[in-house]
Amino acid sequence: MKKKNRYVWLSLVCLVLGFMIAYSYSVTAKKEQYERADREWDREYKLRERLIDQEKTNASLQRQVAELQRNVRKEEEKLGEQKNNLSNAVSEVEQLRAYIGEVKVKGQGLEVTLADSSKALTDKNVNNYLVHDGHIQAVLHELYAAGAEAIAINGQRLTTNSYVTCVGPVINVDGTEHPAPFVITAIGNPDVLQKALDIRGGVVDRLLSDNVSVKLQTKQDLVLEPYYKK
Structure with missing residues (x-):
């Protein structure tokens, strides 16, 4: 009878121990899942921050490019005016030289x-x-x-x-x-x-x-x- 009770207690202990192990495994798995989710969220957050920073940088670079393009257009206009002025001056000189008889x-x-x-x-x-x-x-x-x-x-x-x-x-x-x-x-x-x-x-x-x-x-x-x- 005593031997039978011993088996009952042993089974009960094994059952409790198995439950505790299963519970511990479940808790550990959930914890790892949560930690993995946290790591994914942190990674996504950091990527999002990097993306936002990159977009800000791109926007700044686009503004700089637009400003440079405006400056280039202004310089091109100035060069065009200078070229026109030079061309007009050369034309006037040629006309004057023709008028005074210096050239054929x-x-x-x-x-x-x-x-x-x-x-x-x-x-x-x-x-x-x-x-x-x-x-x-x-x-x-x-x-x-x-x-x-x-x-x-x-x-x-x-x-x-x-x-x-x-x-x-x-x-x-x-x-x-x-x-x-x-x-x-x-x-x-x-x-x-x-x-x-x-x-x-x-x-x-x-x-x-x-x-x-x-x-x-x-x-x-x-x-x-x-x-x-x-």
Whole structure:
């Protein structure tokens, strides 16, 4: 009987011990689960914080990039303005050099030929039938006023300081004599130049009234050599 009671107590102890072990294992498993969950939460929290920090950094970098782009655009605009100014300056210099006769120029324009009158003399004064420096000066003034960029007389380039004088039946251009006919070549808008001379009551009408033979011809491929001084 005593031996039987001993087995009962032993079974009871084993049962309690097994329950305690099972309970301890369950508690330990739950604790590990909770700790693992805590570690996952901490990891997610830290990752979230890093992500937020990275987003802040990216936003800051984007603002810096935008600011740099604005500065680059401003510098590009300044460079563009400087380039335009330089281009305009170069163009103005080239136009000035062309105007004063330092460089060869090409382009369309007008050719004006002035010749002594071919009409029969009606009086004894032959000078009334010749081309004079005043006639040439009148043509030159009108051409310059109409926007001529460059002018030559019988191929000799004129400058802002050029002069034209009469020496008997010939003219003197900057010290060089030229016989008639006198071909005045002007580079510019041919229609504008022609209309400026051929307007009613204008230079052509005055020349014709002075018995000067006048011929106007537009040209598309004129070439004027630079001024040279003998």
